[in-house]
Amino acid sequence: MILVILRHLFRFLLLISLQILILNNIQLGTFINPFLYILFLLSLPVNLPKLLLLPIAFLTGLSIDMFQNTPGMHASACLFMMYLRPYWLKMISPRDGYDIETEPSIKKLGFAWYIAYASLLVFVHHLFLFFIEVFRFSEFFDTLTRIALSSLLTLLLIIIAQYLTSKPKSTN
Amino acid sequence: MRLLFQLIWRNNFTLFFLLLQIFCFYLIAKNNRFQQASVLNATNQVVTNTMEVVNYVKEYIHLRDNNTSLAEENARLRTMLTENKYELDSVYSPVKDSVNLQQYEYITANVINNSLHHRNNFITLNKGSLQGVKPEMGVVGPKGIVGIVNHVSEHYCTVMSLLHKESSSSVMIKRNKFFGSLKWDGENPNYMYLNEIDKTVPIIKGDSIVTTAFSSTYPSGIFIGRVVDFQVEPGSPFYKIKVRLAMNFSALSHVYVVRNLMKKEQSSIEELNKAKEDEQ
Numbered sequence: 001m002i003l004v005i006l007r008h009l010f011r012f013l014l015l016i017s018l019q020i021l022i023l024n025n026i027q028l029g030t031f032i033n034p035f036l037y038i039l040f041l042l043s044l045p046v047n048l049p050k051l052l053l054l055p056i057a058f059l060t061g062l063s064i065d066m067f068q069n070t071p072g073m074h075a076s077a078c079l080f081m082m083y084l085r086p087y088w089l090k091m092i093s094p095r096d097g098y099d100i101e102t103e104p105s106i107k108k109l110g111f112a113w114y115i116a117y118a119s120l121l122v123f124v125h126h127l128f129l130f131f132i133e134v135f136r137f138s139e140f141f142d143t144l145t146r147i148a149l150s151s152l153l154t155l156l157l158i159i160i161a162q163y164l165t166s167k168p169k170s171t172n
Numbered sequence: 173m174r175l176l177f178q179l180i181w182r183n184n185f186t187l188f189f190l191l192l193q194i195f196c197f198y199l200i201a202k203n204n205r206f207q208q209a210s211v212l213n214a215t216n217q218v219v220t221n222t223m224e225v226v227n228y229v230k231e232y233i234h235l236r237d238n239n240t241s242l243a244e245e246n247a248r249l250r251t252m253l254t255e256n257k258y259e260l261d262s263v264y265s266p267v268k269d270s271v272n273l274q275q276y277e278y279i280t281a282n283v284i285n286n287s288l289h290h291r292n293n294f295i296t297l298n299k300g301s302l303q304g305v306k307p308e309m310g311v312v313g314p315k316g317i318v319g320i321v322n323h324v325s326e327h328y329c330t331v332m333s334l335l336h337k338e339s340s341s342s343v344m345i346k347r348n349k350f351f352g353s354l355k356w357d358g359e360n361p362n363y364m365y366l367n368e369i370d371k372t373v374p375i376i377k378g379d380s381i382v383t384t385a386f387s388s389t390y391p392s393g394i395f396i397g398r399v400v401d402f403q404v405e406p407g408s409p410f411y412k413i414k415v416r417l418a419m420n421f422s423a424l425s426h427v428y429v430v431r432n433l434m435k436k437e438q439s440s441i442e443e444l445n446k447a448k449e450d451e452q
Contacts (some may be wrong), residue, residue, distance in 0.1 A: 020225055024287070033289055049186045058192050065199075066219050068287070069294040069323075069330050072199030081198065083189045131293045132200065134337065141359060143291075 008044065012060065017042045020067045031143045033146075035074075038125055039083055039161055043105065044120055050086050057082035058088055070133070077129035079143040081121050092116055106162045114162075119155055126151045202264060214237055220328045223285040223296055237423035245314040247347045276391050278428040281311075284328075288361040288421050293333040299429060300327040304322040311387035312432040316396045317341060317383060318427050329429075335361050335421060342387045343396060345381040350372065354381070354396070354415065361421050363400070366413040373411070375402050383413050390430060 019037040020140075041057055061075030068074070092113065099108075106114045126147045134143050180187060231238075281303075285296035299305050301324050311318040311331050319331040319339065331340060335356050343366065344351035352368035366381060380401040385392035401414040432438075 020222065024232065024322075025226060036358050048242075053190060054192055061196075067219075067222070067292075069203075069291070070200075070290075071203045071298070071374070072196040075420075076193060076196035076200065079189060079192050127418070135356070142176075142358060 001126060004045070008040070009060070010045065012040050016060070024068065028153075030080070030151045032153055034150060034157050035064075035129075036154060036157045036161065037125070038078065038081065038122065038154070039158050041078060041085075042095050042158070043122060046089060046102045046104065053082045053085065054079060069155055073129060074119075074133050076132060077125045080128045081125040084124055085121060088120060106159070115155075119151075119159055122154050123147070123151045126154065187288075217379075218428065220296065220298075224298070227282075227284040231425060234423040234425060236251050237420065238425040241314040241420075241423070242426060246283075259386055273436050275432065277431040277433060278312075279305060279431060280303075280327075281429055283424050283427060286333075286392045286421070286424055287401055288333075288335055292337055292360045293335040293361075294322075295331040295333050295424070295427075296431070297321075297329050297331060297427065298327065300325050300329050302326050303331045304431060305429050306431075308389070309432075310387075311427050312390060312394060312430055313419050313424055313427045316417060317390050318419070318421075318424065321429065322391060332365065334417075342384045343381050344374075344384045345369070345375065345399075346382045346393075346395075347376075351384050351386070352410075352413075362417055364397070364415050364417060366399075366415050369411045370414060371404055371409055372418070375399060375411065376412065377401065388432050390433075397403060 015037045019035065023034055023036055037060065041060060044053065044056065057078040058075050061073075061078035062071070064074040065071050069170065089104075094109065094113065102108055106115055109117075130143050130147050130150070224267070226404060279299055281297040281299040283295055284298050285294075287293045295311075295318065297305075304323050305321060307321050307324055309321045311321060317334065319333040319336070321329050322332045323330045334341065334354070337356070337358065340353045340355050343354045350367050350369055350373045352416075354364050354366050356364050369375070377399055380398045381399065383390045383392055383394040383396065395417045395418060397417040397419075399413055400416045402411050405412050
């Protein structure tokens with residue numbers, strides 16, 4: 001149990017620092033911002049009490065906000081994403097349900113399932129985040145382009161990160 | 173009553189979500205207003221320490237660009253010194269004399285965090301209240317204006333960059349002194365748009381755009397950029413003028429915080445006007 005918590009804590013620290021130290025400093029034009037840190041939220045165990053999801057999402061978002069000087073924006077987007085997660089998990093659950101303590105990952109639940117799982121949540125997160133940031137609909141298509149491109153890149157990074165981290169485990 | 177409790181308990185997930193979400197929106201709304209002292213901003217210790225480290229690395233990457241732009245600035249200032257010794261603009265004068273009263277003072281600062289690829293961009297500087305930085309002071313770079321200070325801690329401050337949806341600077345066309353406001357559309361950090369200039373005003377591509385002193389934030393006459401394109405919006409009495417910024421925001425490193433020693437005086441008499449208008 002403690003090991004599981006430690007693993008998640010380590011993943012949290014790693015992804016947050018990766019986001020702050022590297023990804024926030026990479027400038028790929030004004031339209032693309034990948035937000036890899038949400039991989040931490042996506043990888044939380046399926047059986048985690050629903051009520052615990054929200055404070056975790058809130059704190060994760062807030063820690064990114066502190067560094068971006070956007071108090072509340074990421075927190076709000078993360079909250080929204082994690083609010084939808086239990087319902088989305090239920091909708092796309094495999095035929096024989098999830099194993100106890102499953103962490104959603106490509107390795108455990110398959111590539112197609114994971115893409116379906118992650119793409120909606122990533123898109124929802126980015127949609128919420130970018131529209132809060134702009135806070136008006138007059139630049140609707142610009143914002144939509146931003147959301148689409150950033151979501152794609154985030155998703156790509158999430159997939160790459162999954163393959164990079166799951167390799168050593170399979171040799172054990 | 174029991175039914176009510178049951179209802180609340182059954183929907184605790186949604187209610188908790190809404191509660192936290194409301195708190196988030198409170199934070200967002202609070203940060204969007206100016207001059208709000210809050211613990212949850214990017215001037216706290218942990219955040220700034222991390223940014224210093226990141227910036228230490230980044231400074232090396234842009235060293236060449238920064239050196240060139242600082243050298244260019246030096247050259248420009250040096251020319252001013254020799255060419256107009258008598259009419260020396262008080263802005264660049266460190267000496268108090270009886271002809272020109274000192275109006276602006278400059279506090280040098282280093283950029284320790286900067287973003288360009290968001291819709292709303294912020295910059296963090298390594299100078300704070302101990303060095304005399306206050307909210308709403310202007311920040312200028314080697315080749316133009318940078319933004320306005322919004323949060324200040326003891327050693328650091330954050331600046332609302334020009335590249336922010338709420339940013340609107342008062343600028344004018346240098347040749348004929350017609351003024352308007354400069355805004356960013358969120359696309360390219362090298363271009364901004366000048367609005368509110370009347371269609372009847374003659375404009376030429378290449379016109380210089382400089383600051384006005386209306387806002388009392390920046391000294392007037394700071395070169396910002398040149399007109400690259402302009403068009404008349406159908407149905408609007410104004411031009412939409414595209415301005416190429418002289419400053420490269422991506423290689424911003426050394427900047428100055430502008431302290432207007434007469435700001436209080438200027439705004440206090442302007443307040444009087446406003447109060448009178450409200451009465452009428």
